[in-house]
Amino acid sequence: MLKARHPEFIYPLSVTTRSPRPDEQNGQTYYFVTNQQFDHYIQQGALLEWATVHQYDRYGTLKNPIVQALQEGYIVIREVDVQGWKTIGQSEIQGNVVSIFILPPSLEALKQRILKRAPISPQELDARLQDMTVEMEYAKDYTYRVISEENQQERVYQEVEHIILSEIQK
Numbered sequence: 375m376l377k378a379r380h381p382e383f384i385y386p387l388s389v390t391t392r393s394p395r396p397d398e399q400n401g402q403t404y405y406f407v408t409n410q411q412f413d414h415y416i417q418q419g420a421l422l423e424w425a426t427v428h429q430y431d432r433y434g435t436l437k438n439p440i441v442q443a444l445q446e447g448y449i450v451i452r453e454v455d456v457q458g459w460k461t462i463g464q465s466e467i468q469g470n471v472v473s474i475f476i477l478p479p480s481l482e483a484l485k486q487r488i489l490k491r492a493p494i495s496p497q498e499l500d501a502r503l504q505d506m507t508v509e510m511e512y513a514k515d516y517t518y519r520v521i522s523e524e525n526q527q528e529r530v531y532q533e534v535e536h537i538i539l540s541e542i543q544k
Contacts, residue, residue: 375531376451384443384450389415392431395492422465425457428501444470449542456512472541474534475516479523
C-alpha cells in the first residue's frame with residue numbers, strides 16, 4: 375500500500391540466497407543470488423546489513439542504493455529483521471533512520487499468516503515461531519511499534535504512513 379500511494383519514496387530490494395517462491399521474480403521482489411555471490415557482497419563491504427534468517431537463508435541490504443538515495447534527499451523505506459536493524463542502527467546512516475516494528479497480535483496469528491503464505495515444513499515453522507518470540511523482545515528498542523491485526527491493513531497502513539509523514543516534518 376505504501377508503494378502504491380507513495381511512489382516518490384525509494385524501496386530498495388533485499389538480496390537473498392533463498393529460492394524464489396512461485397510468484398516471485400528476480401529484481402522485482404528480491405535479488406536472488408547464490409551463496410558465492412552473497413559471500414562476494416560481504417567481502418566487498420557492499421551490504422549495509424545482512425543476516426542468516428530462520429537458520430536457513432541469508433538476506434542483506436545493498437549499501438550503495440540506500441546511501442545514494444539518502445544523499446539525494448529521498449525517503450528510503452526498507453524492511454529488515456531485528457538482526458539487520460541492529461547493524462543499521464550502528465552504521466553510517468544511523469542518524470537518518472527511524473524504526474517501526476510491525477507486531478502480530480499474537481504468536482498464533484503469526485503462525486496462521488506464515489502457513490497461508492507458502493507451504494513450509496513443521497521444522498521451519500517451529501524455527502520461525504521461535505525466532506519471532508526472540509525478535510519480539512527487541513520491539514521496545516524501536517522508535518515506533520504498530521500491531522498488525524488481521525483484515526486491518528488500511529488501519530495499519532494509515533498508522534505507518536502517519537509515522538513516516540510526521541517524521542519527515544521534523
